[in-house]
Amino acid sequence: LTYNYLRIGGVSFDATADWIQRCYQFLEHFEKVLPEFDRLITDNEIFIHRCANICAISAAQAMAYGLVGPNLRASGVNFDVRRDIPYSIYQQLNFDVVIGGGTMGTLGDCWDRFWVRCEEMKQSVALVRQCLDRLPQGPIYNKPKRIRPKGEAWARVESSRGDMFCYVIGNGSPTPERVHFRTGSFNAMQVVRPQSRGIMVADLVALIASLDVIAPEIDR
Amino acid sequence: MRKLVPLNTQLVLTGLALALVLSSCDASSLQEGPIVDVRPQKLQVGDELIVEGPAVKAAPSSLSPGWPRSVFATKVPTVILLEGTFTRYAAKENEPRQYQDRVELLARPIPAASNPSQATQVVALLTVKHRQRLGWVRFEGRVGVEQRPASGAASSSPLWSSSQAPYRLVFFQPSMRSLASTFVEWVNDDRLLAWLGIAVEPNGTGLEITALQSSSSSGQSASSAAHHGLLQGDILLRANGRPLTSSGELSTAFRHASPRSVVTLTVLRGGREFTQPLSANEKPLLLPPALLQLLVMVIFGLAALTLALVISGVLTWVERRVAARIQSRVGPNRVGPQGILQWIADGIKLVLKEDIIPDAVDRPLFRLAPYLVFMGLLGTFVVLPFGQLLIISDLNIGLLYLIAITGFVSLGLIAAGWSSNNKWSLLGGMRSAAQIMSYEIPTGLALMTPVILAGSLSTQTIIERQGGLVSAWFAQGGWPWNWFVFDNPLAFLCFLIYFTSALAEGNRTPFDLPEAESELVAGYQIEYSGWRFAVFMLSEWANLFVIGAVATTVFLGGWQVPGFSLEQQASSLWLQLLGLGIFFAKSMTLVFVIIWIRWTLPRFRIDQMMSLCWKYLVPWAFASLLFVALWVWLAPEWLRLLTQVLTMAIFGGGTAVIFFARVAFNWRQNPEAFSWRPFY
Numbered sequence: 001l002t003y004n005y006l007r008i009g010g011v012s013f014d015a016t017a018d019w020i021q022r023c024y025q026f027l028e029h030f031e032k033v034l035p036e037f038d039r040l041i042t043d044n045e046i047f048i049h050r051c052a053n054i055c056a057i058s059a060a061q062a063m064a065y066g067l068v069g070p071n072l073r074a075s076g077v078n079f080d081v082r083r084d085i086p087y088s089i090y091q092q093l094n095f096d097v098v099i100g101g102g103t104m105g106t107l108g109d110c111w112d113r114f115w116v117r118c119e120e121m122k123q124s125v126a127l128v129r130q131c132l133d134r135l136p137q138g139p140i141y142n143k144p145k146r147i148r149p150k151g152e153a154w155a156r157v158e159s160s161r162g163d164m165f166c167y168v169i170g171n172g173s174p175t176p177e178r179v180h181f182r183t184g185s186f187n188a189m190q191v192v193r194p195q196s197r198g199i200m201v202a203d204l205v206a207l208i209a210s211l212d213v214i215a216p217e218i219d220r
Numbered sequence: 221m222r223k224l225v226p227l228n229t230q231l232v233l234t235g236l237a238l239a240l241v242l243s244s245c246d247a248s249s250l251q252e253g254p255i256v257d258v259r260p261q262k263l264q265v266g267d268e269l270i271v272e273g274p275a276v277k278a279a280p281s282s283l284s285p286g287w288p289r290s291v292f293a294t295k296v297p298t299v300i301l302l303e304g305t306f307t308r309y310a311a312k313e314n315e316p317r318q319y320q321d322r323v324e325l326l327a328r329p330i331p332a333a334s335n336p337s338q339a340t341q342v343v344a345l346l347t348v349k350h351r352q353r354l355g356w357v358r359f360e361g362r363v364g365v366e367q368r369p370a371s372g373a374a375s376s377s378p379l380w381s382s383s384q385a386p387y388r389l390v391f392f393q394p395s396m397r398s399l400a401s402t403f404v405e406w407v408n409d410d411r412l413l414a415w416l417g418i419a420v421e422p423n424g425t426g427l428e429i430t431a432l433q434s435s436s437s438s439g440q441s442a443s444s445a446a447h448h449g450l451l452q453g454d455i456l457l458r459a460n461g462r463p464l465t466s467s468g469e470l471s472t473a474f475r476h477a478s479p480r481s482v483v484t485l486t487v488l489r490g491g492r493e494f495t496q497p498l499s500a501n502e503k504p505l506l507l508p509p510a511l512l513q514l515l516v517m518v519i520f521g522l523a524a525l526t527l528a529l530v531i532s533g534v535l536t537w538v539e540r541r542v543a544a545r546i547q548s549r550v551g552p553n554r555v556g557p558q559g560i561l562q563w564i565a566d567g568i569k570l571v572l573k574e575d576i577i578p579d580a581v582d583r584p585l586f587r588l589a590p591y592l593v594f595m596g597l598l599g600t601f602v603v604l605p606f607g608q609l610l611i612i613s614d615l616n617i618g619l620l621y622l623i624a625i626t627g628f629v630s631l632g633l634i635a636a637g638w639s640s641n642n643k644w645s646l647l648g649g650m651r652s653a654a655q656i657m658s659y660e661i662p663t664g665l666a667l668m669t670p671v672i673l674a675g676s677l678s679t680q681t682i683i684e685r686q687g688g689l690v691s692a693w694f695a696q697g698g699w700p701w702n703w704f705v706f707d708n709p710l711a712f713l714c715f716l717i718y719f720t721s722a723l724a725e726g727n728r729t730p731f732d733l734p735e736a737e738s739e740l741v742a743g744y745q746i747e748y749s750g751w752r753f754a755v756f757m758l759s760e761w762a763n764l765f766v767i768g769a770v771a772t773t774v775f776l777g778g779w780q781v782p783g784f785s786l787e788q789q790a791s792s793l794w795l796q797l798l799g800l801g802i803f804f805a806k807s808m809t810l811v812f813v814i815i816w817i818r819w820t821l822p823r824f825r826i827d828q829m830m831s832l833c834w835k836y837l838v839p840w841a842f843a844s845l846l847f848v849a850l851w852v853w854l855a856p857e858w859l860r861l862l863t864q865v866l867t868m869a870i871f872g873g874g875t876a877v878i879f880f881a882r883v884a885f886n887w888r889q890n891p892e893a894f895s896w897r898p899f900y
Contacts, residue, residue, distance in 0.1 A: 032890040
């Protein structure tokens, strides 16, 4: 997570053949475990009772509050940066965008958000396998040149918690004038306030957990 | 009184033998009087055998109808007569030994007016002297009351006698508690009689002086009985107005007398009664019998405490290892072999921690609360039957006591939540109170079903009644089809209700709302640290064992060793140890299931938990209770046996089939996930 493996210009270490082999092994193991999790949790009666129809966020509200990623798709909005504004090699890869369907209750409830994430794990397995298949040989790091740009630039990627937007303004000096990261958790936290009115403490836990809010991402 | 149904051929044969014995009696010399009740069915040294006549209808009479007035004649000793087949199980004999015998127990009459049952009783105390003849013996046969002319008379023909055949009585070995008080009585009697310089023998009406130390040879002439003019052959009837049937009562009278006072004896000499005061001055030191009992209680209490600590300590390790296995981790495996001593390390760490009491707490309550919780759980160990002879106290209100004593737990949790002065603590405490009080109802109702089936609240009796009635190897000694869980379909339902509600009462997942870490941090125990926190933890895991042990006792046949009768089990140390092992194996299996559930199921929400209790468990528990009551009352024996077998086949078999089907399904899905190694 914070090993600084990914860095501007490349990555810090090359993938060994052994590591790639172990990656394939893990994918095989993980694919078998996922249905087990489904049987254990997704279809669990108590879990469904705790999550279905709890804090349903409508598509309009989700877009109004700027929810991104799985939270947005769970509300039925069919949007994925990887597919709709493709970057990197996503155009060459085959994957489905999972959208919540209100299977156990209302569209956009806690169960939907959970289910979208579970299905995305399955998509991730397929994506990782495709990437490993076409992993190129060659240098892993190209040291970027220090430049002093003037003007503004943006980029957005689909991170683990949805659309991550980065906006940089340069003024010709070595340090940029402004850098802004727009992340999923910060916006997701805002929707807790209107959604949590009149619910129980236990439901609040389900709501925050289903939004997958992590504290460092809120702290901007 | 519920009589056991004679099912086995042994009993039929006994009945025939009895008929022969009865017909050979000279009926004309007997004056028959009715006996309505003989109780209790199970006795040990220190218990009283009560033979009761019919209740008196007309008001001021103290005599049961049909009983002769001579029963109250003080000059004629009354005995309770046990005549019939005695079956003794000895440790070194494979086959029980049966023999015909006649045992007489000196008894005293009690008038109907002083009994709540309004019937005349004849009561005999089982003393240590009867230990040899009436220890681990089953009696089947005639129970009578006899009176003879005063001792010394040549004729021993009974004045009157009465019987109803056959009665079944079981005489147990004396418990530690009764032995302790008996021992103190021995010491007291010895000292007192030596001081008085007499030897006495009870003869039914009183204590007969059989030997007398002459006052000249005695050093303490002033205190000796001879000095006071008592003679050999005198019968001491009463001391300070209380009747004397054993020397223990004499020493009790002297023990209660203050040193400067006198003890007034009523003496019968040559058919004449007179009173003789005896000075209690310089009496020997007489110990209260409760003293040694107290010592025994303290020893047993410490033993139970140690057991509870060790069990709950080891269970913390078990839980952590099982949880780790379920979550594909290793768990604690460093301290001791496979980490089994981890709990000691944790305990030492917690004791050495700083003992923090926050400023704003209610100090006395805050410090008391963990011990209240632990007391409620340790109290249950008193009635947990670890083995046939391994129980601290076989209370006759066992299950009621168990339900009552666990009330301390909710008291302690509320106290902890309230006194912590922390809103999350308080929420946790209130939740636990609401939860425990709600779930106590289905728990209690579900436990009453086996009580109806067994006809007793005593935990030992409940286990014994799960031993089958027929004496064949496949039917006696707690095979699964004898367990109450398979007695009928609704008993099985009651087991499930009990198990669910016990989880809720013990704050275990999926009902661990009072300490829901994602909602309430740690519930009522947030502010606790160090030793008091350790006490909370220990009670939590002690409770785990209590749930398993109670379910084992009440529904799963307890310590019964399949294929062996109660007496066989009682007479063999190896079967006792096996029974202990069986009890622990069953309890630990249930504990494992509880741990398994905890790491498998998510948590309920508080309203869902309450609606589960009040809308589903309580009505079903009531319905089961009603059904089982009617079932026990109305269903014939053959139907009950058939139902037991069918219930076990359908529900027990069904559970096993579902379990193995799931295992097979998961096996097919991912065989690599299976590992037979318990440790890694």
